[in-house]
Amino acid sequence: MRPLVATIDLAAIRHNYAVAKRCAPGRQAFAVVKANAYGHGVREVVGALFELADGFAVACLEEAVEVRALHGDARILLLEGCFEAAEYQLAAQLGLDLVLQGEQQAADFLAAKLSRPLKVWLKLDSGMHRLGFSAPALRAWHGRLQGAMQVAELNLISHFACADERGHELTEQQLEAFLDVLDLDFAQRSLANSAAILTIPAAHMDWLRPGIMLYGATPFAELGAAELGLVPAMTLTAQLIACRDVAVGESVGYGASWRAARPSRIGTVSCGYADGYPRHAPSGTPLLVRGQRVALAGRVSMDMLTVDLTDLPDAQVGDEVQLWGTQLPVDEVAQAAGTLGYELLSKVTQRVPRRYLGAC
Ligand SMILES: Cc1ncc(COP(=O)(O)O)c(C=O)c1O
The missing domain is CATH 3.20.20.10 (Alanine racemase)
Known part of the structure; x- marks a missing residue:
């Protein structure tokens, strides 16, 4: 699955x-x-x-x-x-x-x-x-x-x-x-x-x-959901499905838009723009791997995206990746991508299974 x-x-x-x-x-x-x-x-x-x-x-x-x-x-x-x-x-x-x-x-x-x-x-x-x-x-x-x-x-x-x-x-x-x-x-x-x-x-x-x-998202640019006492309702979670070393000067992803400025470790994540992750999110947009912040590296593909794991050497295939949610406010990802939490949440596509907690 x-x-x-x-x-x-x-x-x-x-x-x-x-x-x-x-x-x-x-x-x-x-x-x-x-x-x-x-x-x-x-x-x-x-x-x-x-x-x-x-x-x-x-x-x-x-x-x-x-x-x-x-x-x-x-x-x-x-x-x-x-x-x-x-x-x-x-x-x-x-x-x-x-x-x-x-x-x-x-x-x-x-x-x-x-x-x-x-x-x-x-x-x-x-x-x-x-x-x-x-x-x-x-x-x-x-x-x-x-x-x-x-x-x-x-x-x-x-x-x-x-x-x-x-x-x-x-x-x-x-x-x-x-x-x-x-x-x-x-x-x-x-x-x-x-x-x-x-x-x-x-x-x-x-x-x-x-x-x-x-x-659980904020309508304000300068006031976070947590400060307002709101609890995020949606957590979007994927996995590292591949990892590789990339030499200085090598590129990653479509358009070769990201190039390694140092010997780098790149992780591939099982989420892309056909799932609702914003295609226009720039390199540097935050994600969490093993609960640690890492940066998006290169263009978002339809079904996958790539992250820079160089500062997280223990990361490995199978690790959980949080795109947004309880540990990473959707509003922060939205801000990095030049959009709003409203858009990211409402655009998660049908092919992403929803799992529900806390039913009455
Ligand atoms: C007429 C109207 N009322 C209320 C709302 C809810 O707004 P918000 O999501 O900012 O609370 C909307 C959302 O677009 C709306 O169009």
Whole structure:
């Protein structure tokens, strides 16, 4: 069997959900489980949070169908709303919490004949300019939706663009824009993603939407997950499958991009970009062999990558290699590769078997 596995600690996810809730006592929280729970496996994550989570949030109806099959009565928030008019019937059958983020969606929704009224989240474009209504349009739609037979509850939602950059002026503006429409009658309000849950109490409102923090990674460049009290959920582990000595001046890997500046020992690891390890990670990106830090050497291949073991002379074929996880924060690998923990976690591919710890 190929020695590569993603070990998912479900107890860590429960712990991280509790951290989010502790940041905002008395508020409720939709656990964001879109994109296969950021790569961790939606079935297992929903199972782990079954009793604990107040609700779940997903990106599309297909994901909502999956979560509803796993949890018969949880609140499930459809973050981008429906993509076609025909979807509203199914959204009603599933009893979803539905975002309305634009004119067409809102018009289609009001034209739909539904088997039951839905909880609706009217989305304000508070400054990110990706989805949502301007404040005047939101006021107009509020008037049309209030009392409509399709609406069981009328709520307000918006999303931050820069909450991960502490003190960013746009965050202040977005919060003000949100507060500005609170003279309208909304049953519930939701604004905070992980970064805002952790650092902006004024944005907590009624419902939190923790995503990345559930999985034990940080949304911040300058504040690590451990400092935030988060526990990494995914550990990606491979093995050394070959070792060799390389003379000064010899190259390693595709493109011969890495050359030995000293007599070197090179290890080959059973993980590559087809497993989700970032192909663009440069030489020097950290990995752990026998719990010791070593550096990526040369280009990442589809199924393998190579590391410099020169300073770890005892390393040998069969040794465990941690790509990221409990001993090496995914955020550190992401930073070295010029990306985010979000991307690395959600891109671990199907061919990497998941092994679960801490099931309830
Ligand atoms: C609308 C919305 N809310 C909440 C989240 C969760 O964000 P985070 O993973 O930063 O906590 C996302 C994630 O992209 C989102 O799109």
